[in-house]
Amino acid sequence: MDYEELGFKCGIEIHQQLNTEEKLFCNCPVELEDEAADANVERYLRAVAGESGEKDEAAEQAARRSQKFVYNYYSRNNCLVEIDEEPPHSMDEEALETALTFARMVDANIPAEIQVMRKMVVDGSNTSGFQRTAMVGLDGKLETDSGKVTIDDIELEEESAGVHERTQEEAVYDLNRLGVPLVEVGTDASIKNPEHAREVAEEIGMLLRSTGKARRGLGTIRQDVNVSIDGGSRVEIKGFQDVENIDKLIELEVRRQKNLIDLGKELEKQEIVGDNVTHHFEDTDNHIVSTVLENDGAVYALKLPGLTGKMKQNISGERYLAKELVDYAKAEGVQGILHTDEDLENYGLVEEFGKVAEDFRKEDEDVIAVIAAEEEKAKAAAQSVQKRAEMIYTGEIPEETRAAEQNFTTSYSRPLPGSARMYPETDIPSIRIEDEEVEEIDENLPRTLEEREKQYREEIGGELASQIVGSERLGLFEKFKENYDSKLVANFFTNTLAQLEKEYRVKSLGEQDFRAIFEGLKSEDIAKDDIEEVVERVASGEKTEEVIEDIAEKKASEDDIREAVREVLDEKSDMVEEQGMHSQGALMGVVMARVEASGDQVSEILQKELQERVD
């Protein structure tokens, strides 16, 4: 595809969680553990008018869809701030310094005063109903192989609560994640093509990790993509996590917009007819529909002219046209739609659809689509689908928020949120940033991971260098590599620990423990073979130095035993020759009389030494 000719416009937003000690506005730890919630708190959301007096459509839809919010509370990672029962504390300095450092790495300007703002959130992902966010940099620059892009703004904000479960009636959120510092980096819309978008996303991710304060693992970095083409509309794809495939995602969204525009040109504009058709379904044998009607539900139908054969037409990747409508029905809380462009015999609804078709004067090329649900929901869904279907005939693309699917297509999730949703956070005073502070940050900018990998390649080889630079233990490697064998240190922090992590709680080991292990290896108190034992015992609560001492002592006594065994074997060589391995019982008694050690240990060494002589 010729993206320039298509009028391709694209900007991305990267959200990176920070691995600071504490959360952004309270002193709870950022590091999350796999633990069960200790309690839960329930809240309800009302669609309220914003500052401007206008109701937010996204808020209203969220309110229609799910009224009750349940918050899982984790005492290890939560305090009163996360449940909005205590005002936020002042902004975490480590997080601010990290965000400012990133800002200067992309040559962004830092505002003289940093003001925390409240950004309204309507989906319940924050207990307070808003997210705190502060602009920390603007007008930065970035260049990749495909070209330049401007970093419009860099924000430091609090992470939302993670969705635990969402049902028709309620949304359950986990509060442990709420308040983790998050750096949001937004580019302008000058990205040239999907490939360029991937380069920019990868470069921003690399620079964020270069600060040494980026969290790692699933969900710790997310991308939002804004994309449109001429004749299409701005669509925002939220929360994409797979940066390496961001180009595929964008390409498929462009195809969707282009195919929908083309289809609009192909179709004649005709009127959609819609009505309540419950009476045609009253005697239905279809189990789903009859259950709906028994519960005072209703059936709504729409006539979609000229769409026969088109509902199953692919519009991007594996996505077909009907999905555009189904998504809108689902957004109103119904299960889906049934229509005449699929095999109705499977549903046992041929007769009922026939009556509706007659009623609506359906022609062959027209599609009848039906929604059966609770009266209110069915009606809202039918209206919503009708509105969306009208756009199909004009080739208009709705501006909306979409979610990425596994196959890199996207599905509708909600209308684009309105923009006037920010107001100052009065609980937190603004922070002045002096010129000297910016100068100091500039003098201490970290080298990028790319630069470091280049250097380490020469020190420890290409493969290890790439592994250690991609590892969350890069900082530890850099701390120890000068004083100990750098290859050994790199190997330890990548391969060795990765292996041991599968069995032991390696997380409970800290810098001091690692230092003790490297010292032990250097002084030969322990050997590489002993590392597993050290980690195992330290992870289960023993002190590192004591474990190492213990192993070293045991080694010494092993040497003593071996010496005694060899002595006895020399003295009793006749017996060994005559009886072979059968002499072991008798020799055992002789050795035991000479050394102070456990029978097991003596037996093991004796057997080994004896075997060697017999062979």
Ligand SMILES: [Zn+2]
């Ligand atoms: Zn807290």
